[in-house]
Amino acid sequence: MIYGDKKTGVLVQGATGKQGEFHIGLMNAYAQQVGGRGVVAGVTPGKGGQQVHGVPVYNTVKDAMKEHDIGAAVIFVPAGAAADAIMEEANAGIDTIVCITEHIPVQDTMKAVAYARMEGASVIGPNCPGLLSPGEVKMGIMPSALFTRGHVGVISRSGTLTYEVVDELTRAGIGQSTVVGIGGDPVIGQTFVDVMQRFEKDPETKAVVLIGEVGGNLEEEGATCTDLPIVSYIAGVSAPPDKRMGHAGAIVEGGEGDAKSKIARLKKHGVPVASRVSEIPEMVRELFRCGC
Amino acid sequence: MKLREYEAKNVIKAAGIPVPAGFLIRSPDELTPHLDALGTAFVLKAQVDVGGRGKAGGILMADKATGTKVAKDLFAKQIKGLPVKEVLAEQKLDIKHEYYLSITVDRSSRQPLILFTEAGGVEIEVTAKEHPELIRKVVANPLMKDLPPFLIRELLGNAPREIGPVINKLYKVFIEKDALLAEINPLVATPNGIFAADAKIIVDDNALGRQGITVNRDLSEREREAEKHGFSYVELDGKIGVIGNGAGLTMATLDLIEYYGGKAANFLDVGGGAESERVKNAVRLVASVPSVKVIVVNLLGGITKCDEVAKGIIAAEIPQKVIVRLAGTNEAEGRRLLSEKGYEMLDTMDLVVKKAVEVTSEQPHQKKPGPWKKPNGGQHSVAVITKPESQPTSEMYQLGKGGM
Numbered sequence: 001m002i003y004g005d006k007k008t009g010v011l012v013q014g015a016t017g018k019q020g021e022f023h024i025g026l027m028n029a030y031a032q033q034v035g036g037r038g039v040v041a042g043v044t045p046g047k048g049g050q051q052v053h054g055v056p057v058y059n060t061v062k063d064a065m066k067e068h069d070i071g072a073a074v075i076f077v078p079a080g081a082a083a084d085a086i087m088e089e090a091n092a093g094i095d096t097i098v099c100i101t102e103h104i105p106v107q108d109t110m111k112a113v114a115y116a117r118m119e120g121a122s123v124i125g126p127n128c129p130g131l132l133s134p135g136e137v138k139m140g141i142m143p144s145a146l147f148t149r150g151h152v153g154v155i156s157r158s159g160t161l162t163y164e165v166v167d168e169l170t171r172a173g174i175g176q177s178t179v180v181g182i183g184g185d186p187v188i189g190q191t192f193v194d195v196m197q198r199f200e201k202d203p204e205t206k207a208v209v210l211i212g213e214v215g216g217n218l219e220e221e222g223a224t225c226t227d228l229p230i231v232s233y234i235a236g237v238s239a240p241p242d243k244r245m246g247h248a249g250a251i252v253e254g255g256e257g258d259a260k261s262k263i264a265r266l267k268k269h270g271v272p273v274a275s276r277v278s279e280i281p282e283m284v285r286e287l288f289r290c291g292c
Numbered sequence: 293m294k295l296r297e298y299e300a301k302n303v304i305k306a307a308g309i310p311v312p313a314g315f316l317i318r319s320p321d322e323l324t325p326h327l328d329a330l331g332t333a334f335v336l337k338a339q340v341d342v343g344g345r346g347k348a349g350g351i352l353m354a355d356k357a358t359g360t361k362v363a364k365d366l367f368a369k370q371i372k373g374l375p376v377k378e379v380l381a382e383q384k385l386d387i388k389h390e391y392y393l394s395i396t397v398d399r400s401s402r403q404p405l406i407l408f409t410e411a412g413g414v415e416i417e418v419t420a421k422e423h424p425e426l427i428r429k430v431v432a433n434p435l436m437k438d439l440p441p442f443l444i445r446e447l448l449g450n451a452p453r454e455i456g457p458v459i460n461k462l463y464k465v466f467i468e469k470d471a472l473l474a475e476i477n478p479l480v481a482t483p484n485g486i487f488a489a490d491a492k493i494i495v496d497d498n499a500l501g502r503q504g505i506t507v508n509r510d511l512s513e514r515e516r517e518a519e520k521h522g523f524s525y526v527e528l529d530g531k532i533g534v535i536g537n538g539a540g541l542t543m544a545t546l547d548l549i550e551y552y553g554g555k556a557a558n559f560l561d562v563g564g565g566a567e568s569e570r571v572k573n574a575v576r577l578v579a580s581v582p583s584v585k586v587i588v589v590n591l592l593g594g595i596t597k598c599d600e601v602a603k604g605i606i607a608a609e610i611p612q613k614v615i616v617r618l619a620g621t622n623e624a625e626g627r628r629l630l631s632e633k634g635y636e637m638l639d640t641m642d643l644v645v646k647k648a649v650e651v652t653s654e655q656p657h658q659k660k661p662g663p664w665k666k667p668n669g670g671q672h673s674v675a676v677i678t679k680p681e682s683q684p685t686s687e688m689y690q691l692g693k694g695g696m
Contacts, residue, residue, distance in 0.1 A: 079498065105499035106397055107470050110434035113402050143620075158540020160592050164641070167592075167619070184539055186472070187402045213540055216399040235543040238528075238550040239559075246524035246539025246561040248498060249399070259547075276551060277544055278642050 002153075002178050002198040002205075003096045003124070005136045006036035009069050011061065011094065013085045014076035015042025015052050019100070023076065023141055025053050030138045038137075040068045061092040072096040074130060074139050082126060083108035090119035097189070098139045099125035106248070109187045116189065123189025127247065129159040129181035142166075142179065150175015152284060153199040155192055155222065156211035157184050157249065161235060164277055165211055172281035177204040184247030186215065192222020200226055207231070207287050209280060210271075213250045214239045215257040223271045229287040232266055233274045234259045293495050293510045296339045298380045300491035303469060304476070307461045310487045314382035320363035323381055327356055330383055336363055339378035340371045341509060348372050353384070385487055390478035391451065392416050392427075393459060395466040397473075403431040404466060406439070406459065408447040412478045432463065439463050454486055455479065470499030514577070521573050523560055530555025531652045533578035533587035533612070535571075537562050537596060545590045545641060554649035557584045566596050571604025579610035586651045589616045590641050598626025606633050613651060617644040 014020040024039045031038025041064040042052050048059035058064040073089045082101040089097045104126050116123045130140010134149040146167045156162040162181050180195050182188050199205040207229045212219035214236030223230055237259040239245045241252040252258045263273045274280045301311045315326040338350035350371040354362035367376050390412035398405035411419050411426040430443045444456045466474040473494040480489045518525030532549055534556050536542030546556045562574045599622040616637045618626050630637045638644045
């Protein structure tokens with residue numbers, strides 16, 4: 001497992017908000033199903049002492065840390081407060097911080113990620129669906145019914161596209177070790193490289209599906225930093241330049257980061273690239289067949 | 293959102309970076325009172341929201357005698373199809389040397405990246421390709437309010453030291469104005485000192501509110517309308533309307549359309565929580581584009597309620613054909629509602645896209661659709677509910693265990 005397992009206690013920041021409350025319910029339903037600890041504490045400033053689905057809520061992260069063994073946090077607070085939440089958790093000593101919140105200004109994200117790095121914490125996101133290790137732990141909003149346990153790691157900049165890929169894999173009988181949505185913003189904490197390095201050390205992961213998008217060149221960096229066999233897919237082949245395709249990070253700027261050149265570079269490094277999502281399971285099977 | 297040149301120059305001027313004396317005019321007559329201050333030779337620059345305006349004839353030289361006539365010519369022009377409504381009249385600089393300076397967000401290091409080269413005056417992309425060694429780069433710690441002097445020295449090399457403060461001031465602008473890009477190209481040396489001859493600032497769309505910007509000019513009217521509903525929307529030029537949830541999935545749907553030989557009319561990401569009202573608004577918005585002949589709805593998600601989505605599609609009452617792929621909770625109920633009203637619901641994104649491409653390629657042989665008319669309930673589509681090819685079963689989920 002990477003980032004956490006059944007034994008990981010999770011904290012939810014923004015616990016009493018609509019999103020926080022809803023997803024505490026789903027995360028703990030999953031924890032119950034797999035016999036994990038799940039969400040053990042919530043934080044909302046000024047709402048300390050309340051409970052959400054039986055989970056105690058605290059005013060600060062440090063208050064929660066005094067009472068519980070916490071290894072990871074999931075953030076559901078609004079964009080204006082999210083960077084501060086990341087820093088609060090990093091400062092309190094939480095190792096893995098998953099930030100679901102979208103629309104955080106990039107300058108705020110840069111500061112929060114730099115601060116978290118100083119404190120030794122790993123930030124997943126922002127603007128991401130979180131991660132799920134089937135049979136172990138869910139930190140975020142991924143629909144767990146689509147997942148099944150196995151040995152393929154998935155790293156993706158998207159949310160629903162990740163579910164699509166996981167659904168295709170599961171239908172084809174290919175299970176997943178851990179699925180990580182790293183987020184769709186230009187600046188994110190854990191990049192393809194960071195997650196790939198974790199997969200390298202993870203005995204459960206035998207191959208990786210890398211799902212990228214237009215914008216930047218971090219897919220190439222991630223695909224070339226590992227010996228693990230990889231299948232990739234890049235969304236946005238038909239995206240016009242200088243138009244932001246939904247995600248703030250999905251924009252082709254001045255000829256940089258367009259899908260076609262990205263795909264060409266991946267292929268040059270010997271990484272197979274699927275032209276349709278539905279081709280991915282067969283290509284993954286091929287990886288195992290040739291034993292490469 | 294990209295600021296116009298005069299806006300960007302006002303920003304950097306306020307930060308203490310010298311810019312040439314200039315005046316914004318909104319008609320040729322407004323030039324007259326400034327003629328004395330502009331001196332003998334000056335430049336008239338169209339303030340239009342497109343790149344490459346110089347080559348497109350948007351920058352003209354003028355002097356005291358010709359000024360008003362040149363201004364009239366410029367205001368009468370269209371620059372890449374855009375009318376000229378604002379012109380920046382600016383003193384001509386006595387340029388001795390041109391430099392390039394920019395600050396961007398570096399995705400790889402997740403820090404501000406500062407680029408400087410003494411080889412300015414040519415296109416930076418060309419220098420980057422042919423003489424990358426001439427471009428000096430540093431990344432800065434975003435937690436620091438000022439650039440440390442050593443980083444500025446690394447950037448400058450043998451360039452005049454008086455450029456140093458300009459670099460630090462532009463860095464402060466980059467941080468304080470929530471910029472994704474702050475660029476001075478060219479930064480010029482004149483006998484009177486260093487000046488920013490041009491300036492470009494792109495403000496983070498996620499920070500427009502706190503920067504006091506209320507209207508995002510980079511968006512078309514329909515894109516702005518979409519923004520009000522909370523959709524991400526981009527106009528394209530094909531015939532197949534697309535509605536998806538999530539940027540990646542929607543993009544993948546567009547790519548699949550291209551794969552099967554069709555062309556998408558738009559990108560629309562409805563975002564999270566696709567309840568019926570949102571879906572209705574999305575369908576109507578896409579249907580309002582005249583070129584849209586068919587709409588593909590591709591929604592997937594554990595928490596998306598398919599019956600809600602179905603109600604939204606039906607309530608939109610649009611004349612175009614709608615082909616739907618839905619996966620989520622209450623899938624059976626959604627399917628029932630849609631098929632009752634004669635909508636096509638297929639099981640995979642490959643199937644819906646293939647179908648939509650077929651429909652649009654058949655179009656030329658068919659009767660052209662009439663003008664906008666409200667359909668009279670459910671006659672606009674044929675029910676073709678195919679049998680699920682690979683409905684997930686608990687058995688199939690089992691297969692994964694202990695497998696790969």
